[in-house]
Amino acid sequence: xxxHWNHNPKDKGSKPFFIKFMFLNSLSYFFSNIIILSCFMxxxxxxxxxxxxxxxxxxxxxxxxxxxxxxxFIALMFVIIYVGAIAVLFLFVVMMLNVKxxxxxxxxxxxxxxxxxxxxxxLIESFLIISQNFKNNSYYQKIFLNSYKNWYDKLDSLTExxxxxxxxxxxYVLQFLVAGLILFLxxxxxxxxxxxxxxxxxxxxxxxxxxxxxxxxxxxx
Amino acid sequence: MILQIKEIxxxxxxxxxxxxxxxxxxxxxxxxxxxxxxxxxxxSILSLAVLILVMSSFLIFNEHxxxxxxxxxxxxxSNDYLSFLTKILIGVITIFFLLIIEQYLxxxxxxxxxxxxxxxxxxxxxxxxxxxNDLITAYLAIELQSLSFYLLAAFKKNSTFSIxxxxxYFILGAFSSGLFLFGASIVxxxxxxxxFDDFKDLFFWLSPGNKFEFLQTNLLQFGLTFILIxxxxxxxxxxxxxxxxxxxxxxxTSSSFFFAVVPKIAIFVLLLRICYYSFFGxxxxxxxxIIIISFLSVLVGSFAGLEQRKLKSLMAYSSIxxxxxxxxxxxxxxIEGIQMLFNYIIIYMISGFCIWGIFILTRLKNNxxxxxxxxxxxxxxxxxxxxxxxxxxSLTLFSVAGLPPMVGFFVxxxxxxxxxxxxxxxxxxxxxxxxxxxxxxxxxxxxxLYFEKILVGKLYYPIKTEKFIIIFLFxxxxxxxxxxxxxxxxxxxxxxxxxx
Numbered sequence: 001x002x003x004h005w006n007h008n009p010k011d012k013g014s015k016p017f018f019i020k021f022m023f024l025n026s027l028s029y030f031f032s033n034i035i036i037l038s039c040f041m042x043x044x045x046x047x048x049x050x051x052x053x054x055x056x057x058x059x060x061x062x063x064x065x066x067x068x069x070x071x072x073f074i075a076l077m078f079v080i081i082y083v084g085a086i087a088v089l090f091l092f093v094v095m096m097l098n099v100k101x102x103x104x105x106x107x108x109x110x111x112x113x114x115x116x117x118x119x120x121x122x123l124i125e126s127f128l129i130i131s132q133n134f135k136n137n138s139y140y141q142k143i144f145l146n147s148y149k150n151w152y153d154k155l156d157s158l159t160e161x162x163x164x165x166x167x168x169x170x171x172y173v174l175q176f177l178v179a180g181l182i183l184f185l186x187x188x189x190x191x192x193x194x195x196x197x198x199x200x201x202x203x204x205x206x207x208x209x210x211x212x213x214x215x216x217x218x219x220x221x
Numbered sequence: 222m223i224l225q226i227k228e229i230x231x232x233x234x235x236x237x238x239x240x241x242x243x244x245x246x247x248x249x250x251x252x253x254x255x256x257x258x259x260x261x262x263x264x265s266i267l268s269l270a271v272l273i274l275v276m277s278s279f280l281i282f283n284e285h286x287x288x289x290x291x292x293x294x295x296x297x298x299s300n301d302y303l304s305f306l307t308k309i310l311i312g313v314i315t316i317f318f319l320l321i322i323e324q325y326l327x328x329x330x331x332x333x334x335x336x337x338x339x340x341x342x343x344x345x346x347x348x349x350x351x352x353x354n355d356l357i358t359a360y361l362a363i364e365l366q367s368l369s370f371y372l373l374a375a376f377k378k379n380s381t382f383s384i385x386x387x388x389x390y391f392i393l394g395a396f397s398s399g400l401f402l403f404g405a406s407i408v409x410x411x412x413x414x415x416x417f418d419d420f421k422d423l424f425f426w427l428s429p430g431n432k433f434e435f436l437q438t439n440l441l442q443f444g445l446t447f448i449l450i451x452x453x454x455x456x457x458x459x460x461x462x463x464x465x466x467x468x469x470x471x472x473x474t475s476s477s478f479f480f481a482v483v484p485k486i487a488i489f490v491l492l493l494r495i496c497y498y499s500f501f502g503x504x505x506x507x508x509x510x511i512i513i514i515s516f517l518s519v520l521v522g523s524f525a526g527l528e529q530r531k532l533k534s535l536m537a538y539s540s541i542x543x544x545x546x547x548x549x550x551x552x553x554x555x556i557e558g559i560q561m562l563f564n565y566i567i568i569y570m571i572s573g574f575c576i577w578g579i580f581i582l583t584r585l586k587n588n589x590x591x592x593x594x595x596x597x598x599x600x601x602x603x604x605x606x607x608x609x610x611x612x613x614x615s616l617t618l619f620s621v622a623g624l625p626p627m628v629g630f631f632v633x634x635x636x637x638x639x640x641x642x643x644x645x646x647x648x649x650x651x652x653x654x655x656x657x658x659x660x661x662x663x664x665x666x667x668x669x670l671y672f673e674k675i676l677v678g679k680l681y682y683p684i685k686t687e688k689f690i691i692i693f694l695f696x697x698x699x700x701x702x703x704x705x706x707x708x709x710x711x712x713x714x715x716x717x718x719x720x721x
Contacts, residue, residue: 129440132440133439133440171295174294175358177238178349178361178362178365182365182368189368189369189371189372192333192372192376193378
């Protein structure tokens with residue numbers, strides 16, 4: 001990223017510019033490392049409350065990364081939807097449901113070597129292909145000549161919400177409606193699969209049980 | 222903005238989605254109500270669903286393709302003959318499917334009316350998938366269809382098997398959707414568009430056999446491979462097939478009937494749009510591993526089917542091997558290949574409908590049948606108790622196996638012919654040999670129906686005449702299409718010619 005920006009002849013050698021991108025680079029590396037580490041922790045931590053908290057951490061880091069890339073609206077949506085709703089929902093599920101503690105740590109490592117092997121092969125392959133492809137600009141001085149364009153002249157000064165609204169409500173109306181239908185279907189499915197309509201086993205909240213739960217004996221996965 | 226008539230194309234989908242919402246409201250207000258004492262609505266909702274599907278198929282039938290624009294909704298919906306034909310096929314098959322499963326739903330006490338709603342949802346997803354012309358629409362349609370399939374698999378809440386099938390289907394389906402998204406994002410990153418029409422315009426100059434020396438397309442092929450793999454997951458081809466026999470076996474029979482017969486054609490339409498319409502120049506890249514996958518799936522489908530004792534998992538393996546044959550004609554890269562693909566898939570749907578329909582209509586007269594899983598032994602001496610049913614069943618199996626007096630022979634013959642025309646001699650030879658092996662387990666069922674050395678057969682409940690007429694209608698098509706296959710060849714040829 002740094003080298004790329006230095007190619008711009010106007011800004012060559014100007015120090016504040018260089019420092020700014022240095023800073024942004026290091027911040028983006030920092031947040032993406034946090035995402036990777038917290039995803040690992042979500043899988044490997046035994047206590048499920050801790051793993052949910054790590055999930056929240058990964059969402060927050062992702063939204064920070066989006067802030068760095070100047071997608072403010074999507075970043076805020078990330079925080080509101082994922083952190084606010086889903087993570088709290090997960091915490092509720094973990095706290096409310098009385099799932100028996102099962103220790104699955106022994107089985108966790110049974111398939112690890114094979115999965116590790118497959119994952120490493122996949123990772124190396126994708127890295128090879130991506131590095132091969134972005135080493136040089138394959139279009140440069142070939143069939144499709146890249147003509148110089150000043151993108152700042154082409155940009156409108158629209159805010160992000162306006163742009164997203166224009167895209168969703170004009171170009172992708174149909175897709176937006178289909179996404180709404182998918183959500184409707186999922187609501188119906190969740191009601192069918194979970195709700196029990198007989199009077200015999202109505203689910204009631206027993207506050208004694210909830211209050212007597214402790215941090216240590218929440219379900220372990 | 223003035224919306225012109227020629228831009229409004231997907232009337233049937235709009236009608237279907239609106240009527241699904243109305244049906245939901247109707248059901249909820251009538252059924253989940255204390256004053257109505259929780260009415261059981263599923264029979265009336267089933268008839269309403271049949272009515273809705275008839276009307277939406279009628280709407281598709283009335284779409285005059287030569288008036289409509291070729292692409293509508295910001296180039297994301299294509300109104301061509303391919304989507305027209307496949308949508309009509311899916312609609313008609315689903316109507317008959319709904320009529321057939323009525324009794325089964327009563328027997329298994331699947332009392333929630335939402336079962337039929339979810340089937341309508343999946344039909345909506347399949348319709349959208351047939352006419353999708355960009356990756357986002359295709360992804361959303363696949364999600365709509367497969368989410369409703371997970372629900373259909375897990376619908377029998379009191380059976381652990383059904384819940385397990387639903388969970389397994391859900392996890393693997395979500396995994397394959399993730400692969401699709403990964404591939405699609407790579408393709409978008411490289412090409413800068415998600416529209417199939419743009420892909421075609423960008424890569425039309427790449428002729429097959431080109432070495433692409435001046436353009437590195439490795440990353441594009443990488444993304445394309447992921448998209449194809451996720452679609453192969455949905456089709457249950459061999460390295461990705463392990464979910465299929467379990468899910469078919471454990472979910473309710475009506476659901477696995479639907480999984481086996483209806484959705485395959487829509488996914489093949491998407492495959493055709495990706496591999497032939499947009500990335501035909503890359504045929505050298507995807508062709509070889511598609512041939513390997515088809516070879517493996519015919520191999521596994523024929524050999525693993527020999528071991529099965531349950532009819533449902535047997536049919537699952539049989540469907541895996543049929544998907545393999547379809548993929549052979551898919552990989553030829555010629556117009557004849559596409560034509561044979563369509564011939565084969567239409568006959569596959571019809572014969573699958575017959576077999577699963579007969580399977581769902583024969584209800585044993587004992588408590589054991591409430592479990593809903595039939596061994597092959599449950600059909601012993603069907604000849605004695607129901608002569609015509611046994612006759613229809615055995616001739617359908619002959620057609621599936623590809624024996625001459627039925628139309629199954631013609632379509633299988635066509636697939637191998639197109640493979641030989643594309644000079645894939647070894648593929649054709651080995652697949653003919655595997656096809657002979659798979660004939661064994663079809664004929665074993667016929668042996669069980671007719672020549673078992675047992676004095677006492679099984680007793681069945683009588684089958685309603687209306688239901689049997691439907692089965693016989695489809696059975697009549699086998700013989701009619703053998704005598705006069707022009708109709709089949711004509712429509713499939715029209716599809717394959719108008720497709721490019």
